[in-house]
Amino acid sequence: MSALLIAENLGKSFRRGGVRLAAVDGASFSVDDGETLGIVGPSGSGKTTLARLVVRLIDADVGTLQFEGADLLALRGKALRATRKRIQMVFQDPLAALNPRASVADVIGDPLRIHRLADSGGRPAAIAHLLNRVGLPAALASRAVHEISGGQRQRVAIARALATEPRLIVLDEAASALDVSARAHILKLLVELQAESGISYIFVSHDIAVVRAISHRVAIMDHGRIVETGPTAQVIAAPQSATGKALIAAVPHLMPAQD
Amino acid sequence: MSLVARFTRSPEGLFGAAVLAALIVIALGAPFLFPRDPLSIVGPPLTAPFTDWALPLGTDRLGRNVLAELVHGSRASLLVGFAATLAAIIIGASVGTIAGFAGGLVDEALMRVVDAFQTVPGFLLALAFVSVIGASLPVVVLAIALSAWTGPARLARAEVLSLRERDYVAAARVIGMHPAEIAFRQILPNALAPVLALSAVIVAGAILTEAALSFLGLGDPNIVTWGSMIAEGRAVLRSSPFLSIIPGIALVVTVLGVYLFGEGLSEALSRRAVRS
Numbered sequence: 033m034s035a036l037l038i039a040e041n042l043g044k045s046f047r048r049g050g051v052r053l054a055a056v057d058g059a060s061f062s063v064d065d066g067e068t069l070g071i072v073g074p075s076g077s078g079k080t081t082l083a084r085l086v087v088r089l090i091d092a093d094v095g096t097l098q099f100e101g102a103d104l105l106a107l108r109g110k111a112l113r114a115t116r117k118r119i120q121m122v123f124q125d126p127l128a129a130l131n132p133r134a135s136v137a138d139v140i141g142d143p144l145r146i147h148r149l150a151d152s153g154g155r156p157a158a159i160a161h162l163l164n165r166v167g168l169p170a171a172l173a174s175r176a177v178h179e180i181s182g183g184q185r186q187r188v189a190i191a192r193a194l195a196t197e198p199r200l201i202v203l204d205e206a207a208s209a210l211d212v213s214a215r216a217h218i219l220k221l222l223v224e225l226q227a228e229s230g231i232s233y234i235f236v237s238h239d240i241a242v243v244r245a246i247s248h249r250v251a252i253m254d255h256g257r258i259v260e261t262g263p264t265a266q267v268i269a270a271p272q273s274a275t276g277k278a279l280i281a282a283v284p285h286l287m288p289a290q291d
Numbered sequence: 292m293s294l295v296a297r298f299t300r301s302p303e304g305l306f307g308a309a310v311l312a313a314l315i316v317i318a319l320g321a322p323f324l325f326p327r328d329p330l331s332i333v334g335p336p337l338t339a340p341f342t343d344w345a346l347p348l349g350t351d352r353l354g355r356n357v358l359a360e361l362v363h364g365s366r367a368s369l370l371v372g373f374a375a376t377l378a379a380i381i382i383g384a385s386v387g388t389i390a391g392f393a394g395g396l397v398d399e400a401l402m403r404v405v406d407a408f409q410t411v412p413g414f415l416l417a418l419a420f421v422s423v424i425g426a427s428l429p430v431v432v433l434a435i436a437l438s439a440w441t442g443p444a445r446l447a448r449a450e451v452l453s454l455r456e457r458d459y460v461a462a463a464r465v466i467g468m469h470p471a472e473i474a475f476r477q478i479l480p481n482a483l484a485p486v487l488a489l490s491a492v493i494v495a496g497a498i499l500t501e502a503a504l505s506f507l508g509l510g511d512p513n514i515v516t517w518g519s520m521i522a523e524g525r526a527v528l529r530s531s532p533f534l535s536i537i538p539g540i541a542l543v544v545t546v547l548g549v550y551l552f553g554e555g556l557s558e559a560l561s562r563r564a565v566r567s
């Protein structure tokens with residue numbers, strides 16, 4: 033396996049009433065082809081900021097980001113928009129992440145149109161195919177996004193992310209706003225899609241139980257720093273950092289056996 | 292409950308809608324009701340109203356049919372009112388969207404332009420514009436739009452500033468959408484509702500401004516307007532006050548109707564906002 037994404041010493045701080053607070057501080061990690069990196073940490077630890085840095089929604093203050101061997105942070109304008117085809121994102125609240133006036137077909141059709149992946153004649157078929165891939169009926173295409181359920185909306189958001197056949201999808205709390213059964217279905221869908229296409233994920237969540245279900249490796253964040261990283265099973269069995277121990281202790285059935 | 296159903300629960304809104312509908316019918320029907328040029332002379336001058344059934348509202352100083360003038364005058368009022376409002380909203384919403392979306396220096400510069408327009412009283416601006424370029428219907432429309440676009444611009448900017456932080460806008464960037472498409476196709480349509488709620492007030496103001504310009508002789512000289520009728524009547528205000536009073540009443544009823552319609556509409560809109 034080769035590294036698809038390599039982040040080194042990424043940093044981002046925000047002004048808060050005159051003082052600069054580091055939301056992400058010296059974060060280094062990598063994601064391999066076909067791998068899922070889980071990022072877990074308490075609320076406010078900088079996970080969302082890190083996710084948005086990786087998809088270039090916000091600009092890093094310091095650090096480097098290499099994607100497919102090229103410098104991702106150097107891209108601007110048209111070149112950046114073209115590269116976005118290969119890095120997609122799924123947000124926490126699918127209702128907020130979809131234009132309230134849009135239909136399902138608009139949402140999934142936009143990336144196809146923007147990156148000229150299907151002409152207007154071929155678009156309905158491409159949209160139907162994407163809906164099927166995320167386990168939704170093709171007939172849903174004509175519905176408005178506010179008419180469908182939360183679980184269906186998140187599937188639509190995933191279909192939008194898949195439309196450009198990206199190499200990497202960053203998922204920020206993508207299952208957190210869903211009920212238990214919808215969450216289980218979404219996680220299963222993500223694993224199946226990865227098995228089919230070898231896509232990589234960065235899966236961000238405050239819930240280590242959810243991260244465990246999907247990640248090959250995990251990075252634990254606290255106060256903007258990555259305090260621990262390693263294979264999922266190993267980190268859960270023997271967390272090294274205080275944050276890691278606390279996160280695992282909070283979920284009783286994950287507690288490593290006492291000895 | 293639909294917007295229409297909520298609207299029908301407001302009596303003032305219904306009254307406004309009725310006035311507006313009647314005016315639109317009259318304005319559209321004017322060429323059929325009074326096919327002759329309303330500026331043609333049809334009887335003895337200064338016939339008092341309700342004395343001759345062929346000329347129910349009497350005649351003016353030159354012997355022109357006041358009712359025909361009134362009916363044809365509604366066309367100018369409504370046309371200018373709607374066209375100027377449409378222009379003001381298109382200009383204002385575009386400028387406000389660009390300012391709010393671009394931010395930084397672009398925002399600063401555009402908002403200083405808005406400030407500059409707002410410090411000059413709207414009527415003076417329209418007056419200056421028309422007297423420099425010359426009076427014709429399109430110039431009057433543009434002049435009124437120039438004095439009315441700043442409200443929509445501010446409102447659109449404020450709305451865009453809050454919308455641009457939404458996740459769906461971030462999602463549009465992530466799929467590689469061009470910023471112009473994000474601003475005008477993703478954000479602007481969602482920012483439009485409060486801006487449109489402003490339109491009734493702008494229409495009412497535009498109708499008044501048009502009447503005032505015509506009153507000062509700065510309207511299009513080739514068409515009848517209520518403002519020019521009032522100005523005409525002023526010369527004989529003591530002997531025949533009805534010549535000024537009749538178009539004056541038409542103006543008041545129209546502006547009131549448009550205003551109440553707008554009130555009813557924004558009330559219906561805000562009830563929905565509370566609900567959702």
Ligand SMILES: Nc1ncnc2c1ncn2[C@@H]1O[C@H](COP(=O)(O)OP(=O)(O)O)[C@@H](O)[C@H]1O
Nearest residue numbers: 046047055073074075076077078079080081082
């Ligand atoms: N746009 C912003 N402006 C100011 N502070 C921010 C902004 N985004 C995040 N922060 C701050 O950065 C820290 C990390 O936030 P975030 O990345 O959202 O954490 P998480 O997703 O782990 O809950 C928090 O203290 C938050 O208040």
Ligand SMILES: [Mg+2]
Nearest residue numbers: 079080081205
């Ligand atoms: Mg977060």
